[in-house]
Amino acid sequence: MKFDTAVFEAKSLSYRVNGNDIIKDISFVIKKGEYAAVIGPNGGGKTTLIRLLLGLEKKSSGDISLFGQKQKHFKSWNKIGYVPQRVSQIDRFFPATVEEVVKMGRTAKRGLFTRESQEDIDAVGNAMLKMDVTSLKHKLIGELSGGQRQRVMIARALASEPEVLILDEPNTGVDMVSQNRFYTLLRELNKEDGITIIFITHDVGVIANDIGTMLCINQTLLACHNPHEVLSCDEMSKLYGIDAHLVHHHHH
Amino acid sequence: MLDIFQYDFMINAFLAGIIIAVLASVSGSFIVLRRYAMLTETLAHVALVGVAIGIVTEQNPIWVAVLISVISAWLIEYLRSYLGLYSDSILALFLSGSLALAVVIVSVAGSFNSSLFSYLFGSILSVSEEDLIVMLSFGSLAMAVLVGFFKEFYFIAFDEEVAQVSGLKVKLLNFMLVTIIAVIIALSIRVVGTLLIGALMVIPTISALRYRLGFSKTILLSLLFSISAVLIGMVLSYNFSLPSGATIVLVILGIFIISMVINRK
Numbered sequence: 458m459k460f461d462t463a464v465f466e467a468k469s470l471s472y473r474v475n476g477n478d479i480i481k482d483i484s485f486v487i488k489k490g491e492y493a494a495v496i497g498p499n500g501g502g503k504t505t506l507i508r509l510l511l512g513l514e515k516k517s518s519g520d521i522s523l524f525g526q527k528q529k530h531f532k533s534w535n536k537i538g539y540v541p542q543r544v545s546q547i548d549r550f551f552p553a554t555v556e557e558v559v560k561m562g563r564t565a566k567r568g569l570f571t572r573e574s575q576e577d578i579d580a581v582g583n584a585m586l587k588m589d590v591t592s593l594k595h596k597l598i599g600e601l602s603g604g605q606r607q608r609v610m611i612a613r614a615l616a617s618e619p620e621v622l623i624l625d626e627p628n629t630g631v632d633m634v635s636q637n638r639f640y641t642l643l644r645e646l647n648k649e650d651g652i653t654i655i656f657i658t659h660d661v662g663v664i665a666n667d668i669g670t671m672l673c674i675n676q677t678l679l680a681c682h683n684p685h686e687v688l689s690c691d692e693m694s695k696l697y698g699i700d701a702h703l704v705h706h707h708h709h
Numbered sequence: 710m711l712d713i714f715q716y717d718f719m720i721n722a723f724l725a726g727i728i729i730a731v732l733a734s735v736s737g738s739f740i741v742l743r744r745y746a747m748l749t750e751t752l753a754h755v756a757l758v759g760v761a762i763g764i765v766t767e768q769n770p771i772w773v774a775v776l777i778s779v780i781s782a783w784l785i786e787y788l789r790s791y792l793g794l795y796s797d798s799i800l801a802l803f804l805s806g807s808l809a810l811a812v813v814i815v816s817v818a819g820s821f822n823s824s825l826f827s828y829l830f831g832s833i834l835s836v837s838e839e840d841l842i843v844m845l846s847f848g849s850l851a852m853a854v855l856v857g858f859f860k861e862f863y864f865i866a867f868d869e870e871v872a873q874v875s876g877l878k879v880k881l882l883n884f885m886l887v888t889i890i891a892v893i894i895a896l897s898i899r900v901v902g903t904l905l906i907g908a909l910m911v912i913p914t915i916s917a918l919r920y921r922l923g924f925s926k927t928i929l930l931s932l933l934f935s936i937s938a939v940l941i942g943m944v945l946s947y948n949f950s951l952p953s954g955a956t957i958v959l960v961i962l963g964i965f966i967i968s969m970v971i972n973r974k
Contacts, residue, residue, distance in 0.1 A: 511874045
């Protein structure tokens with residue numbers, strides 16, 4: 458695993474809507490091979506931060522680099538697998554089998570008018586195997602449980618053979634057993650396949666022991682540390698009901 | 710019943726009908742899944758402005774309709790994606806605005822006649838060789854885009870943002886999709902008429918959706934429904950002297966009702 462290349466780098470990143478700061482002056486680096494969590498209260502800007510990194514929102518000021526390149530020049534988007542928050546909101550009647558959804562992960566890699574190559578078929582097969590959804594491949598996505606859908610969405614992201622996997626609140630609407638299984642999988646992807654993992658969560662207790670880096674976001678970056686330092690915070694206990702203390706950086 | 714094919718114009722009509730059935734159902738499925746079905750109605754009314762201009766200037770109304778629909782589709786897409794106006798309001802604006810414009814153009818020119826009526830509701834007897842050539846050339850172009858970007862359009866319909874993050878040029882692809890929708894609508898005015906083409910784009914897909922299948926099978930089923938409806942509709946229209954567009958739409962409505970009943974749960 459290499460920790461030298463920066464996958465994401467933000468410098469003095471700010472995002473304002475109608476004069477209100479949503480994100481204010483955030484700087485951080487996430488390096489290749491890291492296992493990072495973005496935590497913070499609801500409305501604290503976690504999702505916005507990720508959307509800024511992915512170019513889904515336009516920053517007000519500051520700089521974003523991906524794999525060492527300025528965001529506007531960055532072209533290798535297929536290095537990034539993104540699993541958004543909306544897993545539980547998939548249209549029940551959308552005509553898509555699990556296999557069709559996972560194949561979408563190959564769309565950007567395949568050229569026009571090309572038939573599926575053996576490489577495409579293998580990547581889709583491997584991704585389904587890894588996320589344990591192969592037996593569901595002919596089922597409609599709308600017929601699956603929350604946990605199953607979430608695994609399908611991750612399989613789709615993995616099918617593009619990404620170097621980074623970004624997950625937004627991946628456990629919304631998923632039961633505890635599935636959650637534990639899910640974290641085991643994420644850890645495997647990070648340790649065995651060397652995929653950089655970044656995910657948003659409010660679920661600090663479960664993940665604290667595994668995470669390398671934790672970004673604590675509430676408009677601005679409150680802390681960027683290894684989790685045990687962050688978790689010894691006062692505010693954290695107020696925010697999350699955990700027996701801990703917080704290093705607090707005031708902002709306006 | 711096969712005596713229907715002894716006339717050249719009926720062969721033209723059937724060829725035209727099949728081209729439209731294929732194009733409308735495949736392109737329509739992407740529009741339906743994106744909850745953008747009203748775009749078809751709006752562009753159909755816009756195409757009418759083209760027809761009106763065509764009649765008044767004595768050009769082939771199909772050519773002019775293609776041009777006007779494509780320009781309007783771009784304008785609608787621009788207003789929607791860059792200026793952030795509500796898409797249903799933009800559609801309402803274009804729908805009534807263009808209808809008003811078409812009516813004014815036609816009445817100023819004093820050509821409110823049966824020929825306009827045939828563009829509104831279709832008239833299979835009026836498909837000329839030239840129409841067929843226009844439909845074949847634009848139609849194959851539209852089909853090539855649909856086939857070439859099939860998986861891209863599908864990905865965007867399922868999840869536009871993830872498609873964008875994966876590196877697809879979503880805005881460009883959206884423009885391409887509305888462009889071919891506009892072309893297909895303009896091409897179909899001879900067969901089903903501008904006021905009824907929306908049905909042929911939307912109903913085969915929503916009927917096929919009732920069978921809860923994956924995407925490839927849903928598309929194939931919708932294609933089957935669409936072609937059957939056009940063929941049955943034309944035969945009925947010929948034998949009972951009914952307006953072709955309306956008859957085709959009633960047949961496809963029948964298919965939808967049967968699909969609803971079979972799949973009620």
